[in-house]
Every structure is written in structure tokens, then in C-alpha cells.
Amino acid sequence: MSAMQAGAMKALTLRLQDELFAIEAESVREILDLVPITEVPNANPFVAGLINVRGRVVPLADLRVMFGMDRPPPDQDTRIVVIEIDIDGEPTVAGILADKVHDVTDIEAASIEQAPRVGMRWRPEFVRGIAKRNGGFIIIPNMGRIFETQGGRSTPLASEERSAS
Amino acid sequence: MTLPDPAETFRQEARELVEQLEQNLLDLEHNPADSDLVNSTFRALHTIKGSGAMFGFTEVASFVHEFETAFDRVRKGETAPNAELVAVALDAKDHILQLIEGNSEPISGGDAILTALRRIVQPGTAAAPTPLADAEAPISAAGWHIRFRLPADALIFGANPFLLLEELAGLGRCEVRAELAEVPDLSMIDPEVCYLGWNVTLLTDQPLGAVEDVFMFLRDGMDLSIEPLAVEMAEAEPEPIPLEVAPVVPEIAVPTLAEPPPAPRAEASSNKDAKAATTEKPGSSLRVPAERLDALMDRVGELVIAQARLTQIAAMSSDANLKTIAEELERLSSGLRDTTMGIRMVPIGTLFGRFRRLVHDLSHDLGKDISFITSGEETELDKTMIERLADPLVHLIRNAVDHGLEDANKRVAAGKSAKGTVRLSAVYAGAEVAISVSDDGAGLNAERIRAKAEEAGLIAPDAKLSEQELFQLIFAPGFSTAKEVTALSGRGVGMDVVKRTIDGLRGGIDLSTVPGNGTTATLRLPLTLAIIDGMLVRVGNGRYTIPLSAVEECVELPADAAAASKGRSFLDIRGSLVPFLRLRELFNAQTPPDAHQKVVIVSSGEGRVGLVVDQIIGNNQTVIKQLSKLHTGIKSFSGATILGDGTVALILDTTHLVGFGQALEDRRKGEPIKTELNGRAA
Numbered sequence: 055m056s057a058m059q060a061g062a063m064k065a066l067t068l069r070l071q072d073e074l075f076a077i078e079a080e081s082v083r084e085i086l087d088l089v090p091i092t093e094v095p096n097a098n099p100f101v102a103g104l105i106n107v108r109g110r111v112v113p114l115a116d117l118r119v120m121f122g123m124d125r126p127p128p129d130q131d132t133r134i135v136v137i138e139i140d141i142d143g144e145p146t147v148a149g150i151l152a153d154k155v156h157d158v159t160d161i162e163a164a165s166i167e168q169a170p171r172v173g174m175r176w177r178p179e180f181v182r183g184i185a186k187r188n189g190g191f192i193i194i195p196n197m198g199r200i201f202e203t204q205g206g207r208s209t210p211l212a213s214e215e216r217s218a219s
Numbered sequence: 220m221t222l223p224d225p226a227e228t229f230r231q232e233a234r235e236l237v238e239q240l241e242q243n244l245l246d247l248e249h250n251p252a253d254s255d256l257v258n259s260t261f262r263a264l265h266t267i268k269g270s271g272a273m274f275g276f277t278e279v280a281s282f283v284h285e286f287e288t289a290f291d292r293v294r295k296g297e298t299a300p301n302a303e304l305v306a307v308a309l310d311a312k313d314h315i316l317q318l319i320e321g322n323s324e325p326i327s328g329g330d331a332i333l334t335a336l337r338r339i340v341q342p343g344t345a346a347a348p349t350p351l352a353d354a355e356a357p358i359s360a361a362g363w364h365i366r367f368r369l370p371a372d373a374l375i376f377g378a379n380p381f382l383l384l385e386e387l388a389g390l391g392r393c394e395v396r397a398e399l400a401e402v403p404d405l406s407m408i409d410p411e412v413c414y415l416g417w418n419v420t421l422l423t424d425q426p427l428g429a430v431e432d433v434f435m436f437l438r439d440g441m442d443l444s445i446e447p448l449a450v451e452m453a454e455a456e457p458e459p460i461p462l463e464v465a466p467v468v469p470e471i472a473v474p475t476l477a478e479p480p481p482a483p484r485a486e487a488s489s490n491k492d493a494k495a496a497t498t499e500k501p502g503s504s505l506r507v508p509a510e511r512l513d514a515l516m517d518r519v520g521e522l523v524i525a526q527a528r529l530t531q532i533a534a535m536s537s538d539a540n541l542k543t544i545a546e547e548l549e550r551l552s553s554g555l556r557d558t559t560m561g562i563r564m565v566p567i568g569t570l571f572g573r574f575r576r577l578v579h580d581l582s583h584d585l586g587k588d589i590s591f592i593t594s595g596e597e598t599e600l601d602k603t604m605i606e607r608l609a610d611p612l613v614h615l616i617r618n619a620v621d622h623g624l625e626d627a628n629k630r631v632a633a634g635k636s637a638k639g640t641v642r643l644s645a646v647y648a649g650a651e652v653a654i655s656v657s658d659d660g661a662g663l664n665a666e667r668i669r670a671k672a673e674e675a676g677l678i679a680p681d682a683k684l685s686e687q688e689l690f691q692l693i694f695a696p697g698f699s700t701a702k703e704v705t706a707l708s709g710r711g712v713g714m715d716v717v718k719r720t721i722d723g724l725r726g727g728i729d730l731s732t733v734p735g736n737g738t739t740a741t742l743r744l745p746l747t748l749a750i751i752d753g754m755l756v757r758v759g760n761g762r763y764t765i766p767l768s769a770v771e772e773c774v775e776l777p778a779d780a781a782a783a784s785k786g787r788s789f790l791d792i793r794g795s796l797v798p799f800l801r802l803r804e805l806f807n808a809q810t811p812p813d814a815h816q817k818v819v820i821v822s823s824g825e826g827r828v829g830l831v832v833d834q835i836i837g838n839n840q841t842v843i844k845q846l847s848k849l850h851t852g853i854k855s856f857s858g859a860t861i862l863g864d865g866t867v868a869l870i871l872d873t874t875h876l877v878g879f880g881q882a883l884e885d886r887r888k889g890e891p892i893k894t895e896l897n898g899r900a901a
Contacts, residue, residue: 092867093761094853095806101849104859104867109521111844111859111867141848148849201849 368416391423568596623658753841759808799829828880
């Protein structure tokens with residue numbers, strides 16, 4: 055949070071379905087074209103895949119699952135954003151599917167607002183804030199919380215999905 | 220490349236020596252008459268003292284010196300080692316370890332230990348009270364035997380050995396012999412390097428302190444030993460020694476047992492960096508930082524993956540040369556892989572040794588008489604695995620001694636010998652190593668476990684559980700059957716930690732018990748964590764690797780079994796019934812099944828299970844990559860690997876699947892099926 059309050063946040067913007075998301079640029083390691091994805095049977099659909107990133111086996115996460123979005127098959131705009139994230143205190147490299155990757159941009163702290171408690175389809179703890187830009191909204195997901203739920207202390211939503219799979 | 224910190228090098232070596240010291244002492248308790256052991260103990264002490272002084276661990280050096288002096292009486296047969304001596308010596312050993320590890324804070328307790336040590340070895344308590352001058356150091360003796368060797372660069376820094384010798388001569392009659400062994404060929408001599416060492420026999424009534432004062436300004440970095448000159452000296456060297464005797468021969472050729480050996484030290488200084496090498500078997504082994512081995516293993520892993528790609532390309536090509544070179548490379552890389560993994564393999568005996576002390580101490584603390592028997596020390600395991608096994612094994616052994624073995628009274632009442640037995644053994648079992656901790660105690664009490672589990676809310680009051688399932692509850696967090704919390708069981712690590720560690724190593728734990736006759740906990744562990752031979756199979760669109768070592772045979776799925784309903788999942792393999800799992804169903808494969816499905820029969824321990832796959836693609840070398848935390852809940856896979864074409868394939872966890880197959884078999888027998896394929900994580 056403190057990074058958000060102090061001046062601007064450098065962020066990578068990407069599109070999931072028809073929403074714009076922003077991920078802290080600092081956590082992004084690279085952006086890949088679509089590579090073959092190995093399915094992990096019986097895994098949570100949020101992390102149902104594995105990919106090879108320069109000789110490392112890296113889990114591939116689909117944020118669209120966490121935000122309850124449709125998941126159309128990949129097209130020519132689909133990219134994989136490789137990020138490094140702390141999961142239960144352990145730095146982990148993970149890939150994120152993006153329907154389209156836009157650009158790296160500065161998001162003014164002043165333009166970021168807390169996610170409203172009502173009027174939102176998504177679980178509020180998954181959203182760190184919402185920024186306004188060019189008349190549109192950019193969702194800043196709380197990556198820490200989203201990935202944390204996978205580490206065993208699963209939230210109701212995640213466990214529901216796990217048992218449904 | 221950075222030079223290792225010499226103090227750290229000393230610590231490492233000293234730790235090993237101290238460990239050896241401990242083993243010797245423990246052996247000595249049982250074989251007090253074994254003079255080899257006494258000598259070996261003495262040598263270990265001596266080396267610690269020598270290198271301690273050399274690296275500026277003066278406290279270590281002076282403490283060990285006192286220890287050594289006391290032990291010298293044992294060596295000379297003036298007093299016999301007994302349990303009391305061993306106990307104090309073990310305390311002393313712990314103190315040395317503290318001194319070595321301790322940074323600079325003073326550590327107390329050393330004096331008390333030394334006092335106790337001296338009291339025990341006092342003549343009079345022993346069989347042979349030789350009326351020798353008391354060997355306890357600081358008192359003056361008939362004279363002193365002094366060995367010293369200056370650091371190789373001493374001359375450059377202005378030290379003058381002649382002055383030292385003159386000063387010594389000033390103390391009394393003095394016989395000086397030079398150790399010439401280090402002097403290289405003339406062409407190799409560096410005039411600024413000090414190659415010589417000196418042996419001085421000094422006849423004087425001056426106290427030790429006076430002799431030590433001579434070396435006061437040089438002690439750092441020099442190798443100095445001062446021994447009281449005793450009658451034995453004369454016996455050992457009957458000739459009226461000095462200068463004529465060619466000194467080189469006896470010094471080098473005989474690193475005798477009876478004499479504190481100067482030989483290892485000599486080798487050390489002959490080495491260019493006198494700090495790296497000190498003790499033990501020169502030339503036979505090499506000390507390599509573990510990280511470099513890990514890096515090497517990573518490189519080999521990458522090579523194996525690259526080679527798999529080449530092989531795949533070669534297979535598609537018609538170029539005979541390419542094929543030849545691909546085959547050649549495959550052979551080489553598999554050889555390199557085996558060698559590299561061999562380097563990382565360490566006999567488990569290194570670990571077992573540590574537990575002897577544990578049992579020794581437990582036996583004292585709990586007042587239980589225990590004989591501790593180990594076997595299979597030569598069994599080799601991956602180094603990282605051995606390190607991570609230490610804590611679980613400590614816990615299992617502690618449990619066996621504390622909870623497993625009964626009190627002597629109860630044992631006798633049950634018609635057993637009062638002395639309990641704890642066995643620790645390691646054996647190869649297929650692709651796994653089985654490490655067992657067994658006791659001959661009362662055995663597990665299934666009723667009590669059930670009661671406890673119900674109380675802790677782990678199971679429903681009327682749940683039907685097999686014995687093995689009931690025992691596995693012991694490993695659940697928050698479970699403890701110990702009626703009273705002792706100092707040992709209250710250490711905050713539970714059996715759930717053991718379970719988690721073993722799971723993390725892709726292993727498993729079995730418990731078996733015979734009421735009244737004891738309990739055995741068996742850890743099953745894969746031989747290596749790094750690279751395995753795998754069999755690549757296809758299920759639907761997915762490709763999976765099965766560890767080849769677990770594969771027993773492959774058969775075609777008979778047409779009738781393929782067509783049969785899901786209820787009948789058994790194959791008749793040469794008369795024995797083997798349950799099989801349709802991986803297509805487990806993995807929700809969407810594509811239509813192949814016409815001729817195959818069954819891969821895998822085994823683990825005693826269980827066997829068939830895995831129905833669509834296609835067997837072939838064998839490959841598999842570099843195991845751990846799955847991230849995001850997938851820890853998925854138990855059907857032990858890891859993943861990268862195939863020749865760059866895609867990721869999952870590695871099947873055969874142990875888990877066999878367990879699943881056994882549950883299937885239980886169901887056939889009408890028992891409820893408890894384990895679900897992905898349910899173990901929850």
C-alpha cells in the first residue's frame with residue numbers, strides 16, 4: 055500500500071476479458087508469447103497449467119478464474135506474463151495468462167481509490183484499488199492475496215472450486 | 220573464486236574431528252581395552268589442539284591441551300577408561316564444540332569439566348598407579364619435548380628461528396633436531412619460505428610457562444606442541460639419540476600410533492596454502508562446497524534436457540551422422556549424470572553415528588538401559604536427503620526410547636530382558652531406501668490411539684479404520700499419546716513434522732507393531748532428488764513420466780478388461796490379482812481412448828498396481844523439477860520434468876498411486892475407501 059501512496063506506481067497493464075488490470079511492473083520478469091501448456095489434472099482451475107520458462111517448470115495462473123470471468127480459448131493476442139511473487143513467504147515464479155498485454159504506464163497514486171464494498175462482482179480482498187485513466191477504470195489486483203489462497207489456507211471460493219473440479 | 224575463511228575451515232574440520240572423538244569415546248565405553256581407540260581419541264584431540272592454536276582458537280587449544288594431558292594417562296595405561304570417564308569426556312567434547320562454535324563470548328564450565336577429568340584419571344583410582352611426576356601440565360617435569368614449526372611466511376615477517384633456539388638453550392640442556400621432510404628439491408626452494416620444523420628435547424626444571432614464553436610472540440599461526448618429558452620418552456627412543464640419527468626417516472615413515480603424529484601437520488605446511496589441508500587421508504578425498512555440487516547437478520540437468528532435444532531431432536532426421544552423434548551424446552550424458560549423482564551420494568552411516576550419542580544420553584536421562592544397534596551404514600543416499608533426515612530420525616528414535624520402550628520393571632514383568640533394544644537400519648528396496656527405527660517395547664496401543672484421535676476430533680467416534688490408517692493418525696498435527704509430557708516429548712516438534720519432512724522428500728512412513736513385541740517405523744525414500752530414469756506415457760492428450768525403477772512390467776489391457784464395467788478393475792498377472800487404475804478417468808481425459816490401451820505395472824514396497832495408459836512412448840532421462848507451492852495439494856504427482864520438445868510433463872507419484880490401488884483392493888474386500896486421490900493434502 056505504501057508504494058501506492060507515495061507518488062506514482064509503475065505498472066504493466068493487461069486486459070482480461072473486457073477489464074483492464076494493472077500489475078506492478080517491478081514484479082514482472084518477462085512477457086512470453088503463448089507456449090504449450092501442460093494441464094495438471096485435478097488441480098484448482100486457477101493454476102491448472104504448467105509451462106516451461108527457460109528450463110524452469112512454472113505454474114500458470116489464470117486470474118480470470120478468480121474474477122469469475124469467461125475463459126475463451128487463447129487467440130493471437132494471448133500472452134503469458136511471468137511474475138515473481140511471494141507465496142507464503144517463499145519467492146515463487148509464476149505465469150499469468152493475459153488476453154492482451156498493453157503497456158507499462160505510471161498510475162498516479164492520487165487516481166487510485168479503494169475498491170468499493172458494493173457494486174462489485176469480485177471478492178473485495180482480491181482488489182487492492184481501482185484507478186481511473188482516460189475515462190476508464192484500471193483494476194489493481196491484490197496478487198499477494200490471490201496467490202495466498204492457494205497455499206492451503208483456502209478461501210471459501212477457492213475450496214468450493216477445488217471440490218467441484 | 221574466493222578463498223575460504225580459514226577460521227571456518229578450522230571449524231569444519233574440528234567439527235568432524237569432534238564427531239570422531241565422540242564416536243571413539245562411545246566405543247571406548249564398550250571396549251575399554253582397545254588401545255587403537257584410545258590412540259585414535261588421542262590423535263583427534265591432538266589435531267584439534269594443533270590446528271586450534273594455528274587458527275587463533277587459543278581457548279580451544281588450551282582446553283584441549285588439558286583434556287589431552289588428562290587423557291594421556293589413559294593412553295599410557297595408568298588408568299582405564301570407564302563409563303564415568305567417558306561421560307566426563309563427552310561433556311568435555313561438548314564444551315570443545317561450544318568453544319569452536321562460540322564467537323567470542325567466554326563459555327564457562329570448562330574448568331569444572333577439567334577438574335572432574337583430572338580427578339577420574341588420578342593415579343590411585345586406576346590399576347597402575349605409576350609414581351610418575353603428575354602429568355597434569357603446568358607443573359614442571361624433568362624436561363620438555365618441544366616441537367615447533369613456523370608458518371611458511373614467518374621469515375618474511377621477520378621471525379628468526381635461531382633466536383628461539385638460543386632462548387630455549389638458555390633454559391637448560393637442549394638437543395635440537397630439524398625436521399627436513401618439507402624441504403623441496405633445490406630447484407623448487409624459495410629462499411624466503413621457512414621449510415624447517417624443529418624437535419627440541421629440553422632438559423630443565425623450568426615450568427611449562429617459561430617454555431611457552433619463548434614462543435610468546437609467535438604463537439599465532441605457528442604449530443607448537445610442548446610435552447612433558449617422561450620416562451616413557453627414554454623407552455620409546457632408547458638410543459642416545461640426537462644429531463647423528465637421520466631424523467627424516469622415523470618422522471615421516473611412521474606416523475606412529477604411540478606418538479602424537481607430526482606427519483599430518485607436515486603435509487599441511489608442505490601444501491601451498493597451509494590452511495586448507497590439515498588432517499586425514501591425504502589425496503583420497505577432496506573437500507568441495509556443497510553449493511558447487513548443486514550447481515554441477517543443475518548444469519547436468521540442463522545438459523540432459525538439451526540432449527533429449529537433440530535425440531528427438533535426430534530421430535526425425537535421416538542424417539546418419541547426426542544420429543550417431545546424438546547416440547554418443549546420450550551415452551555420455553547418462554554417464555555424466557550417474558557420476559555426478561554418485562558424487563552427491565553419502566553413506567548414511569555419517570548420520571547414524573550422531574544417534575549413538577543421542578541414545579546414550581537418553582538412556583542416562585530416562586534411566587533406561589538400552590542397547591542401540593545400527594545396520595546398513597553403507598547405504599548411500601543423496602546428500603541433501605541425509606541432511607534433511609536428521610531431524611525426523613532424531614524424533615523417531617526419541618519416540619522409540621521414550622514412548623516405545625517400557626521401564627525395566629515392566630519389561631521384566633512382561634518376560635523380556637530388562638535391557639531394551641532400539642534398532643536403526645537402512646536397506647535398499649528397489650528404487651527406494653527403507654530406513655527403519657524399531658524398538659522391542661510394548662507396541663502401539665490401537666485403542667489408545669483411537670481414543671486420543673476421537674478426543675482430538677480427528678476421527679468420528681464410530682469411524683471404521685484399518686489398522687494402518689489408525690496408525691497414520693499419529694502423524695496428524697495435534698496428536699500425542701504420551702500420558703505425561705516429559706522433557707523429551709515436550710520439545711515442540713510433533714510427528715506431524717516428521718511426516719511433513721518425509722513427504723517433502725517424496726517419501727513415505729509405514730508403522731507396524733506387534734503388541735508386546737515392539738514397533739517399527741519405516742521411512743521409505745527415493746534414492747535421489749535430482750534425476751531419474753523415466754518411462755514416458757500418454758494419457759489422453761497429456762504426457763506423464765513414470766519412474767522406471769518402479770515399473771515392473773508392461774502388458775496390453777485385455778479387451779474384456781477394457782470393456783468391463785468400472786466395478787471390475789483387476790488384472791490376472793500370472794496368477795496374482797493386480798488392481799489397476801484407469802488414468803484416463805483419474806485425469807479426466809476428454810479424447811477418445813486408444814484402441815489398444817497398455818497397463819504399466821508399478822510397485823512400491825509390497826504393493827503393486829497397474830496404470831492404464833493410452834500409449835507407452837519410451838524411456839527418457841528425467842530431470843525432476845519440484846512443483847511450486849501452488850500445487851502442493853496435488854498428490855498424484857511427485858514433480859515435473861521438461862521433455863525434449865520443451866513441454867512440461869508431470870511425474871507420477873507411484874507410491875501414492877499404489878496406495879490408491881491398495882485402497883481400491885480394500886474396497887473390493889468390502890472395506891470403505893478412505894483415501895481419495897487428492898484428498899491427502901487436506
